[in-house]
Amino acid sequence: MEQAAEAAWAGGGLVRARGVVGVEESRERLFRLGAEALTESELLCVVWGPGPRSPGPLQLAGTLLARSGGLKALVQEEPLALSLMPGVGPVRAAQVLAALELGRRAQRTVETRPKLRTPEEIHAYLAPKLGAMRREVFHVLCFNARNVLVHDARVAEGTMNACPVDPREVFAAALTSRATAIVLAHNHPSGDPEPSIQDVGLTRHLISAAQLLNIKVLDHVVVGDGGYVSMMERGLFPDAGWEAKRWSANGGGG
Template sequence: MERMAAVAMVEWAESAGDGSVREEKETLLEAESPRERLFRLGAAALTDPELLSVLLGSGSRTRALAEALLATSGGLKALVQRDPHELCTRMGPARTAQLLAALELGRRAQRVTERRPRLRTPKEIHAYLAPNLSALRREVFHVLCFNARNVLLLDARVAEGTINACPVDPREVFAAAISSRATAIVLAHNHPSGDPEPSGQDLGLTAQLIEAGRVLGIKVLDHVVVGDGTYCSLLERGEMPLLGAETRGPWSMEGGRG
């Protein structure tokens, strides 16, 4: 804390026009720990290795471990997608548990707090889904079930797959919709690669489910593919009508791609 106060004093002197303090400031900043920088500047100012070292513990060895983990993993997103047992061999079970717990807390903090939120646009759907889907190491398929006022009645995960495929049983999709007495559904799945561009299989499955929904009287409003910080909505791209969906539905088209 004393070093933080010293840095603040040096910055004040520098702002007053005293150019001789610049070297002293650089020396102090080099010696400043990530934890001290966090309290002085806020967490957003820290680099990924600094944030990781704060989480894992103090000291230069921890900082070196954090930098090595990120370098060998290919970045923060790749690190959090690694198998927990593999991480244990690099930094031990206690630190691995700390990392996994911190990631889960971050995801939960971003979740919609309403039990039955009203979701009216693809952008709102993506904001709702991203905390749970964007960092997964395998594909999962969700069915979001809505009433006529866009209120989410049920968010059902109906399939789990591998890193690049997720077989979906249409019976599971509409079982969720029927059990919740939904009038409309939105299909959603993630791409662990980070690229939300839908595949030919995604488009074929969407067309199949649209047709099944017609028979059951349940509208398929959209298919949202979640990527790394972004998404693809077939409705926004104008592909749902081409696949045979109704052009009219309860969704408004406010907002754009996230």
């Protein structure tokens, strides 16, 4: 297998360019050992390819990762701010952010209408979308009676520590998709998914409004850095007797 990879690489007619040893060596290692064997600096180096700027791509990648705090912090960088870092520029900034976004999208569910039945499944669905965002965003997940997701609407976007939510936007999304139940969800860019007093107050306000529309609010999931909090499981819903078995859009076991 390794010999075949080396042959394929050699047969590609690629010539090692002077001054870009880090790029070519990283590419060769990828073909011989697989992408998983490369360091984060080497992977960035492959994405960038050779360029006229100094230092070389491999050294620049290592410096950038150290300065930004790693890939998780790098994915949160604003494009303009990243492009202004020494040696990066707009082309390399676009390349790295596009590559990181492709990786995030690859983690998402391939189903366009997944069946989500538990807070764990909701988190697994949302984490690739919300886990690395720099600002708070608020989503309404709309379900039919079989717990199939029929619409995922982002109804608000705020700052790093606040996200004003208009109840009209929340229920417009639910009514437009003819949902029988919804799950509220938002992220905490700080990484701590613990709900705030404001989060709990908003949730209870929306639950009261949903009852008038005969729409069931199944949960409010707060997404943090690698974790989440289900307000339903935490007992933060108005009905203290709310049970996990009621996590169903039709109220009868889904």
